[in-house]
Amino acid sequence: MKSLSLIVVVGLALTSVEAIVAPLTPSLLTGVVKDSHGMPLNGVMVRVSDDASGLADNVFTDAEGKYALSTRLSGDVVVRFRLPYYQDETRKLTLAARRPVEQAATLKRMTVSADISESLPSAYHFGNLAFDKDPTAILSRGNVQRDCAGCHALGNTVSRAPRPLEQWVEVVKLMQGYLGNPDPKLIESRAALLSAGFRGQAPNVRPVFPVDAELHTAVIHEYKLESTLFPHDGDISAVDGLMYTVDRTGNQMVVTDLVTGKSVYIEQPPSTRPAVEGGNSYSARSTDPGPHSLVLGKTGYWYTTNAGSDEIGVFDPKTRKWKDSFVLPEPARYPHTIRAGSDGIIWFTLAASSQVGRLDPISGDIKLINLPKLKPLGGAGGSLPYGIDVSPVDGRVWYARLWGDKLGAIDPKTLEVTEFDSPVEGPRRLRFDESGALWLTGYSEGMIARVDTASMKSEVYPMPEFAPGYRPGPYALAIHPVTQEVWINETSTDRVYRFLPKEKRFIVYPMPLRGTFTRDFAFTASGWACTSNSPILNAALEGNETELLCIDPNGAGPRK
Numbered sequence: 001m002k003s004l005s006l007i008v009v010v011g012l013a014l015t016s017v018e019a020i021v022a023p024l025t026p027s028l029l030t031g032v033v034k035d036s037h038g039m040p041l042n043g044v045m046v047r048v049s050d051d052a053s054g055l056a057d058n059v060f061t062d063a064e065g066k067y068a069l070s071t072r073l074s075g076d077v078v079v080r081f082r083l084p085y086y087q088d089e090t091r092k093l094t095l096a097a098r099r100p101v102e103q104a105a106t107l108k109r110m111t112v113s114a115d116i117s118e119s120l121p122s123a124y125h126f127g128n129l130a131f132d133k134d135p136t137a138i139l140s141r142g143n144v145q146r147d148c149a150g151c152h153a154l155g156n157t158v159s160r161a162p163r164p165l166e167q168w169v170e171v172v173k174l175m176q177g178y179l180g181n182p183d184p185k186l187i188e189s190r191a192a193l194l195s196a197g198f199r200g201q202a203p204n205v206r207p208v209f210p211v212d213a214e215l216h217t218a219v220i221h222e223y224k225l226e227s228t229l230f231p232h233d234g235d236i237s238a239v240d241g242l243m244y245t246v247d248r249t250g251n252q253m254v255v256t257d258l259v260t261g262k263s264v265y266i267e268q269p270p271s272t273r274p275a276v277e278g279g280n281s282y283s284a285r286s287t288d289p290g291p292h293s294l295v296l297g298k299t300g301y302w303y304t305t306n307a308g309s310d311e312i313g314v315f316d317p318k319t320r321k322w323k324d325s326f327v328l329p330e331p332a333r334y335p336h337t338i339r340a341g342s343d344g345i346i347w348f349t350l351a352a353s354s355q356v357g358r359l360d361p362i363s364g365d366i367k368l369i370n371l372p373k374l375k376p377l378g379g380a381g382g383s384l385p386y387g388i389d390v391s392p393v394d395g396r397v398w399y400a401r402l403w404g405d406k407l408g409a410i411d412p413k414t415l416e417v418t419e420f421d422s423p424v425e426g427p428r429r430l431r432f433d434e435s436g437a438l439w440l441t442g443y444s445e446g447m448i449a450r451v452d453t454a455s456m457k458s459e460v461y462p463m464p465e466f467a468p469g470y471r472p473g474p475y476a477l478a479i480h481p482v483t484q485e486v487w488i489n490e491t492s493t494d495r496v497y498r499f500l501p502k503e504k505r506f507i508v509y510p511m512p513l514r515g516t517f518t519r520d521f522a523f524t525a526s527g528w529a530c531t532s533n534s535p536i537l538n539a540a541l542e543g544n545e546t547e548l549l550c551i552d553p554n555g556a557g558p559r560k
Contacts, residue, residue: 036108042061046079056221058512086108128197144190144193156535162199168195173187223261225245225254228546246291248292251308252265269289270287288309300316312326335357347390355385387476390432424445424449426443427443473493485499489531495510517534517535531548
């Protein structure tokens with residue numbers, strides 16, 4: 001691996017100690033980027049990458065076209081300049097400590113419609129489908145987005161490839177299988193929609209992307225995860241500062257040192273439970289654990305929702321070994337999102353059996369809480385309990401039902417369940433801020449909401465729309481523990497979002513790779529916002545490699 005040379009602060013929150021690591025003097029790359037008429041370009045993403053280490057660093061030009069990247073990389077690197085509607089400029093350089101390199105660039109406008117089409121995020125291909133204008137219709141934009149774009153981004157380079165109708169029928173059969181609704185008429189109608197909409201035609205829409213001033217101070221770090229199949233949720237340990245990511249398909253825990261960039265992969269043993277056939281992928285059971293979500297418990301162990309084997313996995317970060325899993329009783333199916341209360345009790349949603357689970361990791365006691373019966377929305381066969389979190393104020397456990405447009409609250413002592421209408425359609429993942437306000441994403445319509453759980457009054461904030469009618473798909477959100485700002489993962493615009501509650505304003509961060517699909521944010525003690533980048537299939541992500549992303553909002557040095 002090439003030498004790392006960026007000063008990184010990794011916090012040890014439990015001991016209030018910060019270890020400042022500065023291995024070497026950083027390499028410095030500066031320059032000015034202009035257009036073919038000599039005018040400076042604002043917001044150009046300057047990316048320095050090294051294939052050997054799988055690391056990359058990114059900064060953005062300011063209003064004068066200037067950039068300054070103090071990078072951890074040295075030796076032979078690739079530098080790429082990128083701005084919407086301009087052709088990429090790529091070149092090879094050699095960087096060395098104490099030898100600043102100046103690199104100017106001139107970007108040319110794209111003029112070929114096919115080139116522009118390929119550069120547009122999936123939202124602008126998906127948005128061109130001939131949706132039913134009735135918002136309640138099964139082929140409405142909101143229902144198709146909630147039903148068909150939740151695990152992968154429809155309109156990305158893989159899913160928008162032209163296919164004959166009979167192939168689309170097979171694809172939609174698989175998708176509806178996950179939804180638990182193999183209705184032949186629905187499959188045929190959706191296959192026809194996709195077959196007609198994805199025929200290689202270039203969309204005419206030209207979204208206008210903002211260049212927020214905050215981009216000028218941001219640095220985006222990338223860490224390639226070469227030995228993963230489907231890295232899902234990740235979190236950063238307050239004990240050792242390392243990032244832990246579960247690989248849903250690869251059945252492993254990935255431990256990443258954000259200072260060195262090195263990752264260690266620890267395979268999870270197969271389950272000893274017998275496999276169970278099911279009518280769909282959610283109701284079946286496999287011997288593959290399929291870790292999906294994770295949380296660090298008060299015991300010092302990581303607990304994972306093993307969606308494949310219907311168990312709660314246990315990982316010891318000190319020994320880096322998997323311990324015996326907690327076997328969930330019948331009829332628990334597909335443990336999904338997992339969180340921990342301040343008392344150490346573990347709570348998780350059960351997506352396929354419409355339940356919430358409660359685990360005492362000390363006694364091993366497991367309780368399953370049945371949720372109220374609910375008619376699923378859209379084309380789903382179930383309401384799919386999805387996100388979950390525990391209130392820091394009263395300890396109540398709140399969850400969202402993605403195909404039910406409901407929020408629910410569980411009394412942690414009596415286990416009594418109360419449900420409410422969601423203020424947004426397609427409520428997906430949710431988090432509490434330190435005041436006890438509940439924040440959630442509305443995946444179907446591109447909204448986020450803040451809910452006062454005492455009064456159930458809510459405020460809804462539409463996410464930025466870069467072209468009229470083309471809505472983003474907010475997947476998850478997390479609350480920065482210090483600033484209380486809301487960081488939002490998104491699936492179809494190749495961007496992530498930061499919301500400032502006091503200003504009621506979004507900041508938009510372009511991501512380095514096309515086909516980006518981020519999962520859940522976690523935060524370092526020094527303020528980085530980190531997430532996994534893993535679409536389905538991996539080929540949909542530029543470079544065909546899954547990765548971790550970390551955004552340092554204030555990491556860029558001054559321009560000179």
